[in-house]
Amino acid sequence: xxxxxxxxxxxxxxxxxxxxxxxxxxxxxxxxxxxxxxxxxxxxxxxxxxxxxxxxxxxxxxxxxxxxxxxxxxxxxxxxxxxxxxxxxxxxxxxxxxxxxxxxxxxxxxxxxxxxxxxx
Amino acid sequence: xxxxxxxxxxxxxxxxxxxxxxxxxxxxxxxxxxxxxxxxxxxxxxxxxxxxxxxxxxxxxxxxxxxxxxxxxxxxxxxxxxxxxxxxxxxxxxxxxxxxxxxxxxxxxxxxxxxxxxxxxxxxxxxxxxxxxxxxxxxxxxxxxxxxxxxxxxxxxxxxxxxxxxxxxxxx
Amino acid sequence: xxxxxxxxxxxxxxxxxxxxxxxxxxxxxxxxxxxxxxxxxxxxxxxxxxxxxxxxxxxxxxxxxxxxxxxxxxxxxxxxxxxxxxxxxxxxxxxxxxxxxxxxxxxxxxxxxxxxxxxxxxxxxxxxxxxxxxxxxxxxxxxxxxxxxxxxxxxxxxxxxxxxxxxxxxxxxxxxxxxxxxxxxxxxxxxxxxxxxxxxxxxxxxxxxxxxxxxxxxxxxxxxxxxxxxxxxxxxxxxxxxxxxxxxxxxxxxxxxxxxxxxxxxxxxxxxxxxxxxxxxxxxxxxxxxxxxxxxxxxxxxxxxxxxxxxxxxxxxxxxxxxxxxxxxxxxxxxxxxxxxxxxxxxxxxxxxxxxxxxxxxxxxxxxxxxxxxxxxxxxxxxxxxxxxxxxxxxxxxxxxxxxxxxxxxxxxxxxxxxxxxxxxxxxxxxxxxxxxxxxxxxxxxxxxxxxxxxxxxxxxxxxxxxxxxxxxxxxxxxxxxxxxxxxxxxxxxxxxxxxxxxxxxxxxxxxxxxxxxxxxxxxxxxxxxxxxxxxxxxxxxxxxxxxxxxxxxxxxxxxxxxxxxxxxxxxxxxxxxxxxxxxxxxxxxxxxxxxxxxxxxxxxxxxxxxxxxxxxxxxxxx
Numbered sequence: 001x002x003x004x005x006x007x008x009x010x011x012x013x014x015x016x017x018x019x020x021x022x023x024x025x026x027x028x029x030x031x032x033x034x035x036x037x038x039x040x041x042x043x044x045x046x047x048x049x050x051x052x053x054x055x056x057x058x059x060x061x062x063x064x065x066x067x068x069x070x071x072x073x074x075x076x077x078x079x080x081x082x083x084x085x086x087x088x089x090x091x092x093x094x095x096x097x098x099x100x101x102x103x104x105x106x107x108x109x110x111x112x113x114x115x116x117x118x119x120x
Numbered sequence: 121x122x123x124x125x126x127x128x129x130x131x132x133x134x135x136x137x138x139x140x141x142x143x144x145x146x147x148x149x150x151x152x153x154x155x156x157x158x159x160x161x162x163x164x165x166x167x168x169x170x171x172x173x174x175x176x177x178x179x180x181x182x183x184x185x186x187x188x189x190x191x192x193x194x195x196x197x198x199x200x201x202x203x204x205x206x207x208x209x210x211x212x213x214x215x216x217x218x219x220x221x222x223x224x225x226x227x228x229x230x231x232x233x234x235x236x237x238x239x240x241x242x243x244x245x246x247x248x249x250x251x252x253x254x255x256x257x258x259x260x261x262x263x264x265x266x267x268x269x270x271x272x273x274x275x276x277x278x279x280x281x282x283x284x285x286x287x288x289x290x291x292x
Numbered sequence: 293x294x295x296x297x298x299x300x301x302x303x304x305x306x307x308x309x310x311x312x313x314x315x316x317x318x319x320x321x322x323x324x325x326x327x328x329x330x331x332x333x334x335x336x337x338x339x340x341x342x343x344x345x346x347x348x349x350x351x352x353x354x355x356x357x358x359x360x361x362x363x364x365x366x367x368x369x370x371x372x373x374x375x376x377x378x379x380x381x382x383x384x385x386x387x388x389x390x391x392x393x394x395x396x397x398x399x400x401x402x403x404x405x406x407x408x409x410x411x412x413x414x415x416x417x418x419x420x421x422x423x424x425x426x427x428x429x430x431x432x433x434x435x436x437x438x439x440x441x442x443x444x445x446x447x448x449x450x451x452x453x454x455x456x457x458x459x460x461x462x463x464x465x466x467x468x469x470x471x472x473x474x475x476x477x478x479x480x481x482x483x484x485x486x487x488x489x490x491x492x493x494x495x496x497x498x499x500x501x502x503x504x505x506x507x508x509x510x511x512x513x514x515x516x517x518x519x520x521x522x523x524x525x526x527x528x529x530x531x532x533x534x535x536x537x538x539x540x541x542x543x544x545x546x547x548x549x550x551x552x553x554x555x556x557x558x559x560x561x562x563x564x565x566x567x568x569x570x571x572x573x574x575x576x577x578x579x580x581x582x583x584x585x586x587x588x589x590x591x592x593x594x595x596x597x598x599x600x601x602x603x604x605x606x607x608x609x610x611x612x613x614x615x616x617x618x619x620x621x622x623x624x625x626x627x628x629x630x631x632x633x634x635x636x637x638x639x640x641x642x643x644x645x646x647x648x649x650x651x652x653x654x655x656x657x658x659x660x661x662x663x664x665x666x667x668x669x670x671x672x673x674x675x676x677x678x679x680x681x682x683x684x685x686x687x688x689x690x691x692x693x694x695x696x697x698x699x700x701x702x703x704x705x706x707x708x709x710x711x712x713x714x715x716x717x718x719x720x721x722x723x724x725x726x727x728x729x730x731x732x733x734x735x736x737x738x739x740x741x742x743x744x745x746x747x748x749x750x751x752x753x754x755x756x757x758x759x760x761x762x763x764x765x766x767x768x769x770x771x772x773x774x775x776x777x778x779x780x781x782x783x784x785x786x787x788x789x790x791x792x793x794x795x796x797x798x799x800x801x802x803x804x805x806x807x808x809x810x811x812x813x814x815x816x817x818x819x820x821x822x823x824x825x826x827x828x829x830x831x832x833x834x835x836x837x838x839x840x841x842x843x844x845x846x847x848x849x850x851x852x853x854x855x856x857x858x859x860x861x862x863x864x865x866x867x868x869x870x871x872x873x874x875x876x877x878x879x880x881x882x883x884x885x886x887x888x889x890x891x892x893x894x895x896x897x898x899x900x901x902x903x904x905x906x907x908x909x910x911x912x913x914x915x
Contacts, residue, residue, distance in 0.1 A: 028792070035676045037258050041533045043678070046526035048857075048874040048883055050223060051258045054249025061250065079256035086678025093673050097663045101685055104655040108648050116634040116644065127621040131614065138610045141582075144665040145602050195877060225878045 023063050030059050030072055033086045043086060159270045161189075162254040169221055169229070169243035180242065186215040186291045187266040190240070190279075191252055193222045194232035196260040202278035206239035209284065214291040215265075219243040222252055222260045265290065295359040298347025299438035301340045302388075305395070306428040308337035309421050316414045316421075326410050330417060331402045337424075338395040345379075345392050348437050352379045357448050360439035361385060367450035369822040369850060377461030378451045383585060383601070384437035386464055390581075391427045393465075393472040398424070401476055401501075408489075408497055415483030416476070422615075423475055426608045434601050453823070453849040453856045459519040467512030467539060471577040473505025474542055477549070478574030481567050482616060485623045490567065495557035498570075500910055502553055505573075506546045507906040513539050514899040525857045525872045527792070527887045529895065532682045537661045538580035541654060545573040548650040551643050558705060559640065564624070565647075571616045578609045583661070635707040642700030649693045656685045687744065694747035694780065697773050698754040701766070716754070723749035731788075745784055751777035768909035775901035782894035791888045796881040803884070809833045810871075810886055823849040825858075828873045828882065842871040868892035 031045035036052045044052045055076075062072050076084050088094045164177050181187055190206060192199045209215060219240035221229050226245070233243075246252050255264065258276075265273035265287060273290065275283050312333045319327040348361070352375045357363045365382045366375055374381075380389045398420040405413050431437070454460075480498055484490045516539065521529040530536060549569040555562045582605040634640045660677045667673055702712070727745035755774035795803050797812040813829040826846040833839050845858040855875060862869040867890045874883040 033678070033680055035678065041531070041535075042526075043531075046528065046531075048525075048885075050249060050877055053876070053883070054223075054253055057248050058250055058253050079253065080258075081674065083674040083676050086676050087680035087684075088675050088677055093667055093671060093675065094663075097659060097667075097675075097677065097681075098685075100659050101652060101656040105648075105652040105689075108651055112644050112648055116640075117636070127617060130617055134610065134613055134617070138606070140666055140669045141606055142603070143669045145606070223877055228878075 023060075026063055026069060027056065027059050030069055031056055033073075034076065035084050035086055037080060037084060159272075161264075161266055161269050161271060164251055164254055166220075166244035166251065167247075169219070169226075169245050172245075175244070180218065181266060181269055183268050185267075187218055188215055188287065189218045189220060189255070189264040189266060191220045191222050191246070191255070191257055191260050191262045193224045193260045194228040195224065196222075198278040199261045200236065202261055202263075202280070203236050203239070205279045205281070205284040207237050209287065210239040212288065212291065215287070216241045220251060220255075221245045223247065223249050294347045294350035294354065295356060295362075295438045295440075296347075298344040298351070299436070301344040301347060302428070302432065302436075302438070305337050305340035305344065305391075306425070306432070308333050308340065309425045309428065312337070313418065313421055316418050320411065320414055324410065326402075326406075326413055330414070331399070334395070334399045334402055334417065338392075338399045341388075341392050341395045345388055348385055348388060349376060349379045352376060355448060357446070358440055358442070358444040359437075360441050361437045363441055363445055363448045365451050366448040367822065367850075368447060370451060370456070371821055373458075373461065374451060374456045378455075380464050381451055381455045381460070384431070384435045386468075387427065387431050387435055388437050389465060390468050390472060391424070391431060393468050394420070394424050394427060394475060397472055397476050398479075401480075405497065408493075409487065411487040412480075412483050412489045412494075415486050416480045419479035419482045420475065423479070423612070426612075430601075430604050430608065434604050450822075450849070450852045452852070453847065453854050454523055457519060457523055459515050460523070463512060463515040463519060466508055466515060470505045470507075470509030470512050470546075471542065471580070473501055473508060474546065474573045474577045476501050477505065477570045478612075478616075481570035482619050485567060485619055488623070490563045492557055492560050495553050495566070499550075499553050499557065502546060502550050503906050503910045506543070506550055507903050507910070509539070509543050509546060510899060510903045510906070513543060514896065514903070517899075518896060521892075522859050522861055525859050525874075526885065527790075527859070527870045527872075527889060529892075532660070532677075532679045534661050535584050537657050538576070538583050541657055541661075542573050542576040542580065544650055544654040544657065545569055545576055548647050548654070549573060551646045551650075555640060555643050561640075564620075567620060571613075571620070575609065575613055575616075578605070578612065582606055582609055637703060638708050639700070639703045639705045642696060642703050645696045646700065649689060649696070652689060653686060656682060660685075687740065690780070691743055691747045694751045694777070697776065698751040701769055701773065715757070719753045719757070720746070720750055723747075723753060730785075741784070741788060745781070748777050748780040748784060752781060768905040768912065771905035771908065772902050775898045775905060778894060778898035778901065782891040782898060785891050786889055786895065789890045793884075793886045795884055795886075796876070796879070797884045798881045801881075803886075807835055810884070812882070812884065820847075823847045828884075830871060830884075832869065832871075832886065840869055842869065844871045844873045846873065846875055863893055865893060866890060 028045055031052075032043050034044040034055065036042045036044045036047035036049060036055075038051045039047045039049055042052075044055050059072060062075065067075070073085060082088070082093075088097060090098055161177065161181060165174050166177065166180065167174055188206075188209060190202075206217060210217060217240045219242070221243060223246065233240075244251070252258075252262075255262075261278050263275040263279055264271045265275075273287070279287075312330055315327055315329050315333065319330065348359075350356075351359045351362050352366055353372065355362065355366055355368045355375070357366075361382060361384045365385075366378050370378070379385045398417060401420070402413060402417060405416075477498060480494075480501070481490075484494045484498075513536075516536070517529045520531070520536075521527065549566065552562055552566050552569055556566050582602060585601055585605060634644075660681055664675055664677055667675060699716070724742070724746045727742050727749055731742045731745065751773060755770055755777060758770050759774070791807070793803065793805060793810070795810075797803060797810070799812055799814050801812055803810040809832070811831050811833070813831060816827040816829065818825045818827060824847070826848070827843050828845070830842045830844070831839055832842060840862050842860045842862060844860040847856045847858055848854075849856065857872050857874050859870055859872045861871075867888055870887040870889060872885045874885070876883050
C-alpha cells in the first residue's frame with residue numbers, strides 16, 4: 001500500500017516535471033517562430049528587448065491557460081498582423097511563396113530529362 | 121519564331137521585377153500597424169496605480185465618450201516630449217485621458233507625474249507589459265483614441281503637434 | 293588634406309575609364325596583339341583608386357572630422373584598429389573598397405590572360421569598365437566618401453559598437469573579393485559570347501576565377517556567421533536573415549557554376565547554361581548590394597541605407613541584366629547539334645543532379661527573400677518569412693542531395709558502372725544504425741532526424757574511406773564533399789543537442805537544473821578605452837564536478853552611447869559554453885542566457901576545410 005502511494009507520488013512528480021519541461025519547450029518553439037517587431041530581424045526568443053520579454057510572458061500565460069500553439073499564433077496575429085509570424089501560413093497570399101520553389105524543382109527536372117535523356 | 125518569343129518573355133519578366141522593386145523602395149520597412157486589425161478594445165482587469173485595486177475594463181470605458189489611452193513610463197524619454205500635449209488635452213472636457221504605466225518603478229513614476237503634472241483621469245500599472253500586449257502595443261509611448269469601445273486612431277511613438285491637432289478635430 | 297587628395301584621385305580614376313575604352317575600341321580593329329596601353333592605363337586606374345582609398349584611411353586614422361564620412365563613423369577615442377576598419381564599415385567607404393577590388397581584379401585579369409585571344413580580353417576589359425564606370429558614378433554622385441563639412445566638428449559620432457569587432461573588420465573585404473570576383477566571371481562570359489569563345493578553353497581559363505571568388509565568398513560568409521554567433525548575443529550562427537541570404541545566393545550560384553564548368557571543360561556541352569549561371573552569379577551579388585544598401589529589407593544587419601542610392605543600384609543592376617539578356621540572345625550561335633543523349637549512370641548525370649538541386653535551393657532562398665517585397669507592393673500585406681519556411685522546404689531535399697554527393701564523384705564520364713556497391717551498402721547500414729543509435733539515445737525521436745543524419749554520415753564515411761584508400765579521382769573535390777558532410781553533421785547535432793537556459797538572476801543567486809548549476813557571483817566594473825565594461829562573474833558547475841568560470845560583459849560605449857552585451861564563450865572540441873547577460877529595465881536582476889552548443893567549432897572548421905579544398909584546386913592547376 002505504502003509502495004503504491006510512493007510509486008504514484010513519484011509518478012506524479014515525474015509527470016509534473018515532464019509537462020513542465022514540455023511547456024518550456026513549446027514556449028521556446030513559439031517564441032522562435034515570432035518576429036520581434038521592434039527589433040531588426042530578430043525572433044522574440046532571441047531578443048531581450050522589453051517587448052520580447054513581455055511577449056514571452058504572454059506566451060507562457062496563454063500556455064498555462066491551456067491555449068494550443070495554433071490558438072496562440074492566431075491570437076497574436078489578431079493583435080499584430082501576419083508580420084509577427086515567421087512561419088507564413090498557407091493562404092491566398094502565400095500560395096506562390098510555398099509552391100514556386102517546388103514548381104521550379106519539378107520544371108528543372110523535366111527540362112533536364114527532356115533535353116538530355118530522351119533520345120530523339 | 122520560338123526564338124523570338126523567349127527573349128520577349130524574359131525581358132517582360134525582368135521589367136516586372138524591376139517595377140516591383142522600384143515601388144518597393146518607397147515602402148517603409150519599419151513596423152506599421154495593419155489597419156485591418158482588431159479594433160475592439162481588449163477586455164482586461166487593470167491594477168490601479170494608487171492602491172493596486174483591480175478594476176475591470178467595462179467600468180473604465182463608457183460607450184458615449186472619447187478616451188485617450190496612453191502607455192507611458194518615467195524612464196522613457198520621448199514620453200516627456202508628448203507630455204505637454206497630454207496636459208493640453210486634459211483641459212478638453214470631451215476626452216478623458218487614461219494612463220497605463222509601462223514596466224515602471226512606482227516611485228519614479230509618481231515623481232514624474234508630480235514634476236510634469238498629471239494629465240490622466242485614471243492611471244493603471246502594467247508591471248510586466250502584458251496589458252500593453254493585449255492592446256497590440258509594442259512599446260512606449262503609444263496612444264489609442266477610443267470611442268464606443270473601439271480604437272479609432274492609434275499613435276505609435278510620442279504624440280506630436282500634428283497629432284494633437286488631429287485629436288482635437290476628431291473629438292469635435 | 294588626405295581626403296582632398298583622395299577626392300581628386302577618385303575623379304582622375306574615372307578619367308582613365310575613358311582612355312581605356314577609347315584604346316580598347318581602337319585596338320579591337322587595328323592590330324593582332326593587345327595594346328600594352330590598355331594594361332598600363334588599367335594599372336594607373338587601380339593606382340589612383342588605391343590612393344583615394346589610402347586617403348580615406350588616413351583621414352580615418354587622423355580623425356579628420358572635416359570629412360563627413362569620418363565624422364559620421366569615427367571618434368577620437370576609438371582604437372586605431374577600428375579607426376582603420378571603420379573605413380569600410382560604412383556605406384561610402386565600403387563602395388570605395390568595392391571599386392578598389394574591381395580595378396585590381398581587371399588588372400590581374402589582363403595580366404593573367406595573355407594566352408587568351410585578344411578580342412576576348414579586350415571585350416572582358418570593356419564590360420568590366422562598364423561596371424567600373426557605374427560604380428565611379430555611383431560613388432561620386434550619390435555617396436562620395438569625401439564630402440567636406442564646415443565648420444569642422446570637434447568630435448565624430450562614432451562607429452556602431454557591434455561593428456567594432458575583429459571578425460567584422462575583415463569580413464567586408466573578404467566578401468567583396470568574392471562578389472567582385474564574380475564580376476570578372478560576368479564580364480568574361482559576356483566577352484566570350486561576343487567574341488564567340490565559349491569553349492573548353494574558356495571554361496579552363498575562367499575556372500580559376502570561379503574558384504577564387506568561391507573561396508573568398510565562402511570565407512566571407514563564414515566570418516559574418518562567426519561574428520553573428522559571438523556578437524549578436526543569442527548564440528545562433530545563421531538566421532535566414534535577408535542580408536545573410538543575399539550572400540548565400542551568389543554562393544549557391546557559384547557552386548553550381550563550379551560544377552557546370554567541369555562539364556563544359558571536359559565535354560564542351562552545357563555552354564549556354566554556364567553563361568546563364570555566370571550572369572546570374574553577378575546579378576545576385578549586385579542585387580545583394582541593392583537589397584542591403586537600399587534598406588528595402590528589414591534585417592538585423594542593415595546599418596546604413598538610403599532609398600535614393602537604392603534607386604541608382606537598381607537601375608544600374610537592371611541595365612546590366614538587360615544588356616546580358618540582349619547579348620545572350622543576339623550572339624547565341626546555332627552550333628552543330630551535339631549529341632545530347634546522356635547515359636543515366638554517368639558523371640554528367642551526377643553533375644546535372646547537383647545543378648538541379650542547387651537551383652532548387654537557390655530558388656527557395658530567392659523566393660523566401662524577395663516574396664515579402666512583392667506581396668507588399670502588390671497587396672499591401674506584410675508577411676515575414678523566417679527559419680521555419682527555409683527548414684521545411686530545404687531539409688527534405690537535403691537527403692537525396694547528400695546521397696548524390698557521395699555517389700556522384702565515383703562515376704566516370706559518358707557511361708559508368710557503379711563500383712564498390714558492397715561497401716556502399718555496408719556504409720549505408722552502418723550510417724543508419726549509428727544515427728538511429730544517436731537519435732534514440734537522446735530521445736529526440738524524429739524520423740526526419742535519423743534519415744538526415746544517415747545521409748550525412750553516409751557521405752562522411754564514403755569520403756573518409758576515400759582518404760584512406762586514396763581511390764578518389766580528385767583530392768580537392770573529396771575534401772570539399774567531406775567538409776560538407778562534416779558541416780551538415782555538426783549543424784544537425786548542434787541543433788538537436790543544444791541546451792538553453794534563460795533566467796533572471798540577482799547577484800549571489802544560483803540557478804539549478806538537472807545537469808548544471810549557474811552561480812552569479814558578483815559584478816566588476818572596468819573602464820576601457822572607449823567603453824565602460826560591467827563584467828558579470830559566473831561559475832557553472834556540472835554533474836561530473838567540473839567548473840567553468842564565465843565572464844560575460846555589458847559594455848556601455850561612450851560614442852555613440854549604446855549598451856551592448858558581450859558573450860563569454862568557452863570553446864573546446866566537443867562543445868561551446870555560451871553565456872550572455874542583459875540589463876533589464878528597472879530591475880535589480882539581470883537576464884542571463886546560458887547555452888551549451890555541441891560541436892560548434894566543427895561548423896567553422898568544416899567551412900574552412902571546404903574553402904581550403906578550393907585553394908588546393910587553384911594551386912594544383914598552376915603547377
